[in-house]
Every structure is written in structure tokens, then in C-alpha cells.
Amino acid sequence: MQTIFVMVKCELGKAYDVAEEALSVEHVSEVYSTSGQYDLLMKCYLDEKIDIGHFVTSQIQTLPDVKDTFTIITFKAFS
Secondary structure, eight states, X not given: OEEEEEEEEXXXXXXXXXXXXXXXXXXXXXXXXXXXXXXXXXXXXXXXXXXXXXXXXIIITTSTTEEEEEEEXXXXXXX
């Protein structure tokens, strides 16, 4: 299992709509509203066989009112 975080910039006034829509996307686990350059932070769990770039470009960037994304790929979780 691979964990990625996708930061999402939305059209003005549309962050809550994008967040609700994103929760219906398979592999999106959590969606947080954030301050700063990006409006949302999405935590996604992908099977090892899933191509990260294809997932982001086909499942996240195509959501209505998404303007931009920034993907963070994780390596190891510490607890």
C-alpha cells in the first residue's frame, strides 16, 4: 500500500463542493480544508500496482472546479 497526499487548489468558493465530490473517489481516505496556497489536502491510499500519476490526473484533477494539484509521495510512516 502506498500513501500519497494531494494538495488541491479550487475555483473560488468551490472548496467545499470539491471536498464532498472527492470523498466519493475510490482510494481517497480523508479530505481536509487548509489555509495557504492550496484549499484542500487529500490523503489517499493506493495499491502498489496503481500508477500515482495516472490516479492524480484522471481521478483528482478531473473533479469539477479543481484548478491545480500538488502531490506528495510518502516513503515511511513513523509512529
